[in-house]
Amino acid sequence: MKFVFMMMIYVVMMFDAKAQNFEIEAKKLATDLKSSLMKNLSQKIASEGAVKAIPFCHTNVGPIAKSAADERMSKFEFGRTSHKLRNEKNQAMPWANSYLKDFQGKFKGDIKKDFIIHKLENGKRVYLEPLYVQAQCLTCHGENLNKSVKMELNKFYPNDQATDFKLNEFRGFIWIKEK
Numbered sequence: 001m002k003f004v005f006m007m008m009i010y011v012v013m014m015f016d017a018k019a020q021n022f023e024i025e026a027k028k029l030a031t032d033l034k035s036s037l038m039k040n041l042s043q044k045i046a047s048e049g050a051v052k053a054i055p056f057c058h059t060n061v062g063p064i065a066k067s068a069a070d071e072r073m074s075k076f077e078f079g080r081t082s083h084k085l086r087n088e089k090n091q092a093m094p095w096a097n098s099y100l101k102d103f104q105g106k107f108k109g110d111i112k113k114d115f116i117i118h119k120l121e122n123g124k125r126v127y128l129e130p131l132y133v134q135a136q137c138l139t140c141h142g143e144n145l146n147k148s149v150k151m152e153l154n155k156f157y158p159n160d161q162a163t164d165f166k167l168n169e170f171r172g173f174i175w176i177k178e179k
């Protein structure tokens with residue numbers, strides 16, 4: 001009896017450790033992805049301006065993210081999504097929809113959650129981290145876009161919905177999913 005009880009505690013502890021590991025690993029990956037994307041984007045904007053950074057973003061977001069994720073690519077899938085999309089390829093998975101509804105129109109601090117762990121029906125977990133609009137995002141996602149930025153965006157994204165955001169407004173999620 002005592003043995004069974006000890007085993008149960010052990011299983012619960014292992015389960016808990018596994019849950020925490022995923023949280024830590026996913027959070028680290030999200031941070032690496034964000035900083036790598038931002039570093040590359042800021043460098044491009046600084047050297048060639050926002051207009052030139054748009055096609056750069058269009059073709060390089062995937063490869064930059066993949067190289068930042070390195071060997072973790074074999075364990076996780078990841079991406080970005082939003083309630084107001086620029087690239088339709090970033091369309092939300094069904095499991096993200098209710099979270100997008102909760103967060104849309106909210107501002108940093110309105111919802112006291114830095115991240116969400118969602119469990120899928122097949123037992124795999126997804127980590128979702130809200131992204132908020134920072135000053136440097138406004139150039140391409142804000143209310144008063146420069147005319148040439150607007151024209152360049154229209155070229156690549158004729159159905160662009162990802163504008164008119166305000167500072168600190170919820171922009172979307174970065175998500176990390178167990179494979």
Ligand code: HEC
Binds near residue numbers: 041081138140172
């Ligand atoms: C130089 C212009 C530019 C800047 C600055 C910029 N973005 Fe974007 N953003 C884009 C482009 C272009 C895309 C579409 C990328 C693609 O094709 O996947 C995009 C896509 C996204 C997406 C994916 C969802 C969607 O709408 O397709 C998110 C989330 C996002 N941006 C958030 C941000 C945040 C947060 C910042 C500031 C930290 C930021 N962006 C700064 C141009 C920009």
